[in-house]
Amino acid sequence: MAGQHDIAFRIFIYMFAVFLAVLIGLWGYNNFTATRHVVNSTNLPAVRCVGYVYDIDELSYDEGMLKFKFKNQRYSSEEVTSITIRSDMEERTMDITIPIGITRDIELEMEIAKNVSIFPTGCEVYKEVMDI
Numbered sequence: 721m722a723g724q725h726d727i728a729f730r731i732f733i734y735m736f737a738v739f740l741a742v743l744i745g746l747w748g749y750n751n752f753t754a755t756r757h758v759v760n761s762t763n764l765p766a767v768r769c770v771g772y773v774y775d776i777d778e779l780s781y782d783e784g785m786l787k788f789k790f791k792n793q794r795y796s797s798e799e800v801t802s803i804t805i806r807s808d809m810e811e812r813t814m815d816i817t818i819p820i821g822i823t824r825d826i827e828l829e830m831e832i833a834k835n836v837s838i839f840p841t842g843c844e845v846y847k848e849v850m851d852i
Contacts, residue, residue: 771798772792775789779850788826789823790823792821792823802815803826810831835849
């Protein structure tokens, strides 16, 4: 009889160890995938957008009309295909091609209370924020 209890106890301990190993493995896998997602979501835009070198000049806002010059610098390695203009009241995305070394005059109606951010779409990490 004592042998049956001993075998049952060993089986219980073995099953508990397997359960614990699976639980720790799942916990580690979830932590690994969550960390990888955070690293990719924060670093990929920075790497992808490093080729944009641009200036915003002659920014003006009068009676709901925002005007500025967007210059894609000649030492930029990417042509700009879309820009995002975000104010404290609304956000707009413009599909516009600005080749390397070219300046475009941009003019659009937009509500702005205090400031505006302008950046190539998807590259908020390199945005320029200006007070109006």
